[in-house]
Amino acid sequence: xxxxxxxxxxxxxxxxxxxxxxxxxxxxxxxxxxxxxxxxxxxxxxxxxxxxxxxxxxxxxxxxxxxxxxxxxxxxxxxxxxxxxxxxxxxxxxxxxxxxxxxxxxxxxxxxxxxxxxxxxxxxxxxxxxxxxxxxxxxxxxxxxxxxxxxxxxxxxxxxxxxxxxxxxxxxxxxxxxxxxxxxxxxxxxxxxxxxxxxxxxxxxxxxxxxxxxxxxxxxxxxxxxxxxxxxxxxxxxxxxxxxxxxxxxxxxxxxxxxxxxxxxxxxxxxxxxxxxxxxxxxxxxxxxxxxxxxxxxxxxxxxxxxxxxxxxxxxxxxxxxx
Ligand SMILES: [Zn+2]
Numbered sequence: 001x002x003x004x005x006x007x008x009x010x011x012x013x014x015x016x017x018x019x020x021x022x023x024x025x026x027x028x029x030x031x032x033x034x035x036x037x038x039x040x041x042x043x044x045x046x047x048x049x050x051x052x053x054x055x056x057x058x059x060x061x062x063x064x065x066x067x068x069x070x071x072x073x074x075x076x077x078x079x080x081x082x083x084x085x086x087x088x089x090x091x092x093x094x095x096x097x098x099x100x101x102x103x104x105x106x107x108x109x110x111x112x113x114x115x116x117x118x119x120x121x122x123x124x125x126x127x128x129x130x131x132x133x134x135x136x137x138x139x140x141x142x143x144x145x146x147x148x149x150x151x152x153x154x155x156x157x158x159x160x161x162x163x164x165x166x167x168x169x170x171x172x173x174x175x176x177x178x179x180x181x182x183x184x185x186x187x188x189x190x191x192x193x194x195x196x197x198x199x200x201x202x203x204x205x206x207x208x209x210x211x212x213x214x215x216x217x218x219x220x221x222x223x224x225x226x227x228x229x230x231x232x233x234x235x236x237x238x239x240x241x242x243x244x245x246x247x248x249x250x251x252x253x254x255x256x257x258x259x260x261x262x263x264x265x266x267x268x269x270x271x272x273x274x275x276x277x278x279x280x281x282x283x284x285x286x287x288x289x290x291x292x293x294x295x296x297x298x299x300x301x302x303x304x305x306x307x308x309x310x311x312x313x314x315x316x317x318x319x320x321x322x323x
Contacts, residue, residue, distance in 0.1 A: 001038060001290065001293045001306060001307065001310040001311075002038050002039070002040035002310055002311050003037065003038055003039055003040055003270055003289055003310050003311060004040050004041045004042075004043075004269070004270065004310070004311040004314040004315065005039065005041075005042050005043060005233070005270050005271065005272050005274070005286070005289075006043050006101075006125070006180075006201065006203040006204065006231075006233035006269055006270065006271040006314060007043050007045055007101065007103075007182070007203040007204035007233055007235075007271040007272065007273050007274075007276070008028070008029050008042060008043060008044060008045055008272060008273070008274040008275055008276065009045050009047060009103070009273070009274070009275045009276035010027050010028065010029040010030075010044065010045075010274055010275040011044050011045070011046065011063070011066070011067050011070070012045070012046065012047050012063060013027055013275040014027065014066075014070075015062075015063060015066040015067075020069075020070070020073070022070055022073070022074050022078075023074075023077075027274070027275050027285075028272070028274035028275050028284070028285040028286055029042065029274045029275060029285070029286050031074070031077055031078070031096055032287070033285050033286040033287040034096055034286055035096070036286075036287040037285075037286040037287050037288065037289035037290060038289065038290060039096065039097075039286065039289075040087075040091070040097065040310075040311045041081060041087060041097045041098070041099055041311070041314075042096065042097070042098050042099070042286075043098070043099050043100075043101045043125060043203065043271075044067070044098045044099070044100055044101065045101045045102070045103045045276070046060070046063050046064065046067070046100065046101065046102050046103065046123070047063075047102075047103040047104060047130065047276075048060040048063070048104060048106065048107040055104075055106035055107040055109060055134060055135075056107065057107045057108075057109060057114065059107075060107045064121060067100075076095075077095055077096060078095055078096045078097075078098060079093065079095040079096070079097055079098070080097075080098050080099070080100060080122050081097045081098070081099055082099070082122060082124050082322065083124075083318070083322040083323050084315060084318045084319045084322065084323065085323065087315070087318070099124055099125060100121070100122045100123045100124060100125075101123065101124070101125035101126065101127075101180070101203065102118060102123045102125070102126040102127065103127050103130055103180075103183070104127060104128075104129055104130035104134060104183070105118075105126050105127070105128060105129075105134070105136060105168065106129070106130075106134030106135060106136070108135065108168070109135060110135045110164055112167070112168065112171050115168060115171060115172070115175075116171075116175065119175050119177060123177070124176075124177060124178060124322055125177070125178040125180055125201070125203060126172065126177055126178070126179065126180060127179075127180035127181070127182055127183055127184070127203065128161070128165065128168075128169075128179065128180070128181070128183075128184050128188065128192075129183050129184050129185070129188070130183050131143065131183055133156060135162070135164055135165075136161060136162055136164060136165030136168050136169075137159075137160075137161045137162060137165045137184055137185060137188040138156035138157075138159045138184075138185040138187070138188060139156070139183050139184065139185060140155075140157050140183060140184060140185050140186060140214045140215060141155060141157075141214065142155045142157075142214065143155075156185050156187075157185050157186050157187065157214065158185065158186060158187045159185055159187045159188070160185070160187040160188055160190065160191040161187075161188050161191040161192070161195075165188070165191075166191070166195060169192065169195055169196055170195070173196065173197040173198065176321055176322055176323065177321070178200065178201055178317060178318070178321045178322065179192065179196055179200040179201070180200065180201050180202065180203045181200055181201070181202050181205075181225075182201075182202045182203050182204050182205045182215070182233075182235075182271070183215065186214075186218075186221075189217075189221055190224075193224050193225075193228060196228070198228075198229065198320055198321055199228050199229035199230040199231075199317050199320050199321065200225075200228065200230050201225075201230050201231050201232070201233070201269070201317055202217055202225065202230070202231075202232040202233065202271075203233045203271045204233050204235040204237075204271035204272070204273045204276075205217050205232050205233070205235055205240070205271070206232075206234060206235050206240045206241060206255045207219075207222065207255050207258040207259060207262070208221075209258060209262075210242075210254050210255050210258045211239075211240055211241055211242055211243060211251075211255070212243070213239055213240050213243075215235075215237075215239075215240055216240055217232060219262050222259060222262045222263040222267065223262060223263060225263065225267060226262075226263035226264055226266060226267040229266075229316075229317070229320060230267065230317065231266075231267050231268065231269035231313045231314060231316075231317055232259060232263070232267055232268075232269060232271070233269045233270050233271020233272075233314075234252060234255060234256060234259075234268075234269070234270050234271060234272075234309075235271055235272070235273045235277075236252070236272045236273055236274070236277060236281055236283060237273050237276075237277040238277070238279040238280070238281070239279075241255065242254075246279060246280055246281075247277075247279065247280065247281045247282055247283070248282045249282050249283065249291060249292060249295045250295075252283075252292060252295070253295055253296065253299045256268060256296065256299075256301070256309065257299070260301075260305065265304070265305045265308050266308065266313055266316075267313070268305065268308050268309035268313055269309060269313050269314050270309060270310070270314075272286070272289075274286060293306060293310065296309065
């Protein structure tokens with residue numbers, strides 16, 4: 001079954017460790033593992049994560065420069081896709097397709113011009129926040145950011161989008177950027193439900209009812225996201241699957257069944273969070289992806305539901321937002 005994976009942190013991990021081999025490396029994702037795991041389109045996440053409250057656009061540009069060098073080096077094997085028509089165009093080319101995604105748009109520092117520049121670079125999926133406050137919204141964490149002394153100001157889980165955040169959402173709708181609510185505060189999620197035109201996604205979030213982590217979605221959120229035509233990508237992170245038993249395939253199936261029961265089959269999607277997560281993983285890297293598909297078959301998911309999880313639901317959102 002071909003797979004669209006809506007979230008990975010591999011490219012930044014490679015930059016941080018100085019790894020430039022994208023064909024065979026020790027990360028959860030490389031070109032060889034993607035091929036054997038039957039990747040269709042892989043999201044490549046770009047993350048500007050330090051310092052927490054003062055987003056450094058120049059640092060972010062360094063990540064882009066590293067990635068651009070990588071795409072250049074492997075230009076005979078990889079292609080960046082920005083729409084469903086480009087996916088259709090390249091699907092039989094033999095090249096690995098990637099979609100550029102941004103985790104946390106804080107580095108736009110309140111500028112719609114920078115947001116546009118990032119769109120022009122090629123980003124098509126953007127999450128509004130990571131775990132902490134930025135110029136658009138607040139993250140969903142109970143942690144107090146490093147260096148912050150006034151802990152009474154936290155958490156911000158019920159706080160909604162900032163006025164500039166609402167402007168940014170409107171502009172993202174206009175440009176045709178898929179908005180990602182993973183990491184966003186619960187309050188921000190509900191604002192998005194109100195103001196986002198068309199579907200948005202949770203690229204890497206599970207079910208809070210199955211595993212009570214704040215990064216997961218409540219049943220009300222799952223229903224609202226489904227009504228909006230969005231999807232939620234199954235995250236392989238041990239803490240988001242099962243606090244006690246960690247990242248097992250059985251645990252993943254429990255989340256998928258809950259998504260299905262609460263949100264229906266059109267919300268199912270995959271968002272591994274590869275190389276953004278640690279700990280023992282029953283699916284240790286992308287080459288093992290089809291083991292999850294086999295487990296879905298065994299658990300009684302229909303062929304149609306598995307196809308929707310694998311790539312069809314994500315393609316539907318791509319089509320709706322990107323064209
Ligand atoms: Zn994340």
